[in-house]
Amino acid sequence: MLIALFADIHANRQAFSACLDAAYTQGAERIVLLGDYVGYGADPEWAVDTAMDLVAKGAAAVLGNHDFAVGDPGESMNLEAMMAIEWTRRQLGREARDFLAGLPLTAREGNRLYVHADASAPNDWNYVVGTFEASRSMAATEAHVTLCGHVHRPGVYSMSPTAKMTAFTPVAGVPIPLLPGRRWLVVLGAVGQPRDGNPAAAWALLDTVKQDITFCRTPYDVAAAAAAIRAKGLPAFLAERLFKGI
Amino acid sequence: MVKPLITPATEIDGFHVEERVHKGGMATIWRVTKPGIDVPMLMKVPYLGEGADPAAIVSFEMEQMILPRLKGPHVPRCIAVGDLAVQPYLVMERVEGTSLLPRLNDLPLPYDEVAQIGWKVATALDDLHRQHVVHLDVKPSNIMLRPSGEIVLLDFGLSHHQQLPDLMQEEFRIPFGTAPYLSPEQLRGIRSDPRSDQFALGVLLYFFSTDVRPFGESERLSNMRTRLWRDPVPPRRLRPDYPLWLQEIVLRLLEPTPSWRYPTMAQLAFDLSHPEQVKLTTRAEKLKRDTFTQVLRRRFDTDLTWPTARASTVPLSAAPIVAVAIDLAATSSLNEALRATAQKILATLPAARLACLNVNRHHRIALDTTLDAEGHNKQIDRLVALRHWAQPLKLDEARLTVHVLESNDPAGAILEFAENNRVDHILIGARDPSLLRSLLGSVSAKVAAEATCSVTIVRPLREVALAS
Numbered sequence: 001m002l003i004a005l006f007a008d009i010h011a012n013r014q015a016f017s018a019c020l021d022a023a024y025t026q027g028a029e030r031i032v033l034l035g036d037y038v039g040y041g042a043d044p045e046w047a048v049d050t051a052m053d054l055v056a057k058g059a060a061a062v063l064g065n066h067d068f069a070v071g072d073p074g075e076s077m078n079l080e081a082m083m084a085i086e087w088t089r090r091q092l093g094r095e096a097r098d099f100l101a102g103l104p105l106t107a108r109e110g111n112r113l114y115v116h117a118d119a120s121a122p123n124d125w126n127y128v129v130g131t132f133e134a135s136r137s138m139a140a141t142e143a144h145v146t147l148c149g150h151v152h153r154p155g156v157y158s159m160s161p162t163a164k165m166t167a168f169t170p171v172a173g174v175p176i177p178l179l180p181g182r183r184w185l186v187v188l189g190a191v192g193q194p195r196d197g198n199p200a201a202a203w204a205l206l207d208t209v210k211q212d213i214t215f216c217r218t219p220y221d222v223a224a225a226a227a228a229i230r231a232k233g234l235p236a237f238l239a240e241r242l243f244k245g246i
Numbered sequence: 247m248v249k250p251l252i253t254p255a256t257e258i259d260g261f262h263v264e265e266r267v268h269k270g271g272m273a274t275i276w277r278v279t280k281p282g283i284d285v286p287m288l289m290k291v292p293y294l295g296e297g298a299d300p301a302a303i304v305s306f307e308m309e310q311m312i313l314p315r316l317k318g319p320h321v322p323r324c325i326a327v328g329d330l331a332v333q334p335y336l337v338m339e340r341v342e343g344t345s346l347l348p349r350l351n352d353l354p355l356p357y358d359e360v361a362q363i364g365w366k367v368a369t370a371l372d373d374l375h376r377q378h379v380v381h382l383d384v385k386p387s388n389i390m391l392r393p394s395g396e397i398v399l400l401d402f403g404l405s406h407h408q409q410l411p412d413l414m415q416e417e418f419r420i421p422f423g424t425a426p427y428l429s430p431e432q433l434r435g436i437r438s439d440p441r442s443d444q445f446a447l448g449v450l451l452y453f454f455s456t457d458v459r460p461f462g463e464s465e466r467l468s469n470m471r472t473r474l475w476r477d478p479v480p481p482r483r484l485r486p487d488y489p490l491w492l493q494e495i496v497l498r499l500l501e502p503t504p505s506w507r508y509p510t511m512a513q514l515a516f517d518l519s520h521p522e523q524v525k526l527t528t529r530a531e532k533l534k535r536d537t538f539t540q541v542l543r544r545r546f547d548t549d550l551t552w553p554t555a556r557a558s559t560v561p562l563s564a565a566p567i568v569a570v571a572i573d574l575a576a577t578s579s580l581n582e583a584l585r586a587t588a589q590k591i592l593a594t595l596p597a598a599r600l601a602c603l604n605v606n607r608h609h610r611i612a613l614d615t616t617l618d619a620e621g622h623n624k625q626i627d628r629l630v631a632l633r634h635w636a637q638p639l640k641l642d643e644a645r646l647t648v649h650v651l652e653s654n655d656p657a658g659a660i661l662e663f664a665e666n667n668r669v670d671h672i673l674i675g676a677r678d679p680s681l682l683r684s685l686l687g688s689v690s691a692k693v694a695a696e697a698t699c700s701v702t703i704v705r706p707l708r709e710v711a712l713a714s
Contacts (some may be wrong), residue, residue, distance in 0.1 A: 158413065177413065
């Protein structure tokens with residue numbers, strides 16, 4: 001089965017629609033959403049509606065820190081994120097807020113674990129940015145593959161049976177075998193706000209038969225997404241960064 | 247104790263195990279058959295379980311990822327991959343022929359043969375590098391010669407794939423490989439530099455041409471590390487008749503700093519197949535090793551000797567071989583336009599090299615002689631004219647070669663040259679609208695249609711604006 005995974009959609013309607021189209025074109029049979037549907041972007045209502053719709057049709061979804069912050073004003077964030085969340089709270093209706101509040105921190109499916117950030121403390125929202133953080137997250141689960149987001153830059157970590165770690169920055173379009181002899185932690189890039197210098201939206205396609213994962217990049221109408229952010233009066237930097245992927 | 251999982255007559259996923267053909271440090275290799283598959287096959291099975299070398303399984307994991315992705319005539323065809331969780335194995339084509347290992351009895355080999363082997367291996371490794379794989383264990387026993395003479399590279403257990411996680415990198419802090427062939431950068435922990443394969447090939451060519459291993463056979467790390475600063479004895483000291491061009495090539499391959507070697511395997515192959523055009527530097531004439539002070543300076547240069555994880559590699563696309571086809575009889579404006587185009591490419595890519603081609607078309611009826619009416623050697627005249635064309639480019643000699651191809655079929659000759667020399671880009675002037683050219687057919691159109699690389703068709707700058 002082909003599973004399309006999306007993380008850090010961040011209310012970017014243009015990016016998420018382009019990614020969903022690309023995923024279905026490539027034959028995705030199942031959708032997994034790894035959190036942060038809202039924050040930063042201009043279309044939180046659409047993003048949550050789309051997520052709700054996908055979940056109603058069987059998609060798996062977990063909670064992200066921005067989604068959590070919608071319901072908890074005490075959650076600490078940087079200034080731009082905070083401003084965007086303040087605005088987002090005033091956009092979402094009861095149903096959307098209930099949907100976000102009801103999302104689980106983690107979801108298990110077969111030998112895979114879905115989580116937004118570090119699986120060892122899912123509600124601490126630690127970034128998995130190196131082998132140390134990756135091994136801490138992997139130690140907390142038995143799953144063969146952990147899939148997460150939150151970092152906005154793609155990465156692949158593996159742990160051998162003797163707990164040796166490897167780190168790798170994936171190349172888009174090249175399938176990476178998730179060998180059964182070791183355990184894997186896959187950090188997805190962001191759909192709605194990539195930060196690896198490539199403005200194209202990032203997502204991934206997991207093949208459960210071949211046991212491999214392919215990182216995908218989908219170009220989208222960045223100008224429209226940025227214009228929408230500006231039109232809503234959100235911080236200008238949130239629009240500008242989309243062009244550069246920073 | 248490692249449990250023997252496989253014995254003769256075992257059936258695994260339909261493969262019938264026959265005799266064991268090799269028992270190595272990390273794996274055993276069996277001859278296998280399967281109904282419906284006619285190719286002779288080998289099954290590689292790693293040692294697993296308690297007591298097994300942890301490197302064995304990681305190296306097997308790497309090979310299992312890499313081999314199925316490789317294509318082309320220079321690698322064994324991968325037939326099946328066993329499930330690592332059940333019974334790991336790899337079934338691949340059994341390459342007929344022999345490895346280069348038995349040739350060790352015949353050393354030193356004649357220089358021409360050494361160059362020929364070098365060219366074949368460099369071409370095979372170029373194919374591998376173009377598939378994003380650095381072999382990292384180039385040595386005689388991993389190089390097979392098919393009965394047809396074609397080279398096949400074996401054993402990707404220590405290889406690095408530039409687009410896949412490197413499981414060996416973090417697992418083992420000590421370098422893996424074969425001591426005499428390990429490059430200085432491998433000893434410093436770098437596994438991603440394709441030029442490491444040049445160093446290993448340099449060791450092989452040195453050894454095959456002199457019967458002496460340039461850095462000995464010691465497997466002690468401290469002994470192996472001396473190659474980071476100590477240069478080998480120049481081959482000419484061992485064999486006074488050693489050709490200058492071959493010493494130039496071999497010592498360039500053995501440079502401790504990767505960026506002092508060739509930018510790509512294709513460029514090395516190019517030099518090996520055109521010995522008369524190899525630029526001879528002080529390397530070629532060297533009769534003694536470097537002085538004590540030179541060596542001492544390198545010994546304490548931490549940029550050269552300290553461990554590092556970063557390789558500063560040049561992407562293959564930045565070091566193309568560009569061929570420019572020049573019709574010496576064409577208008578000067580066309581040849582100027584060709585030069586301007588070549589200049590733009592060479593200026594942006596400092597590691598690119600240029601081969602200037604001219605086709606000497608035989609007369610269809612009259613018997614050709616090499617001398618013209620005034621007794622000049624026509625071949626030499628053309629070579630001189632090609633150099634003259636290239637002179638304004640002011641290229642370093644190492645980046646420029648000139649070639650006169652003899653043929654009745656200019657397009658065919660250009661295409662053949664491009665194929666044999668791994669040319670990445672052909673520059674050619676557009677067809678002349680004259681009657682003669684239309685009768686003969688367009689060379690540039692045929693080249694553009696049939697080349698397997700990029701072709702740029704060049705026309706002179708417009709002289710007058712065309713009426714609309």
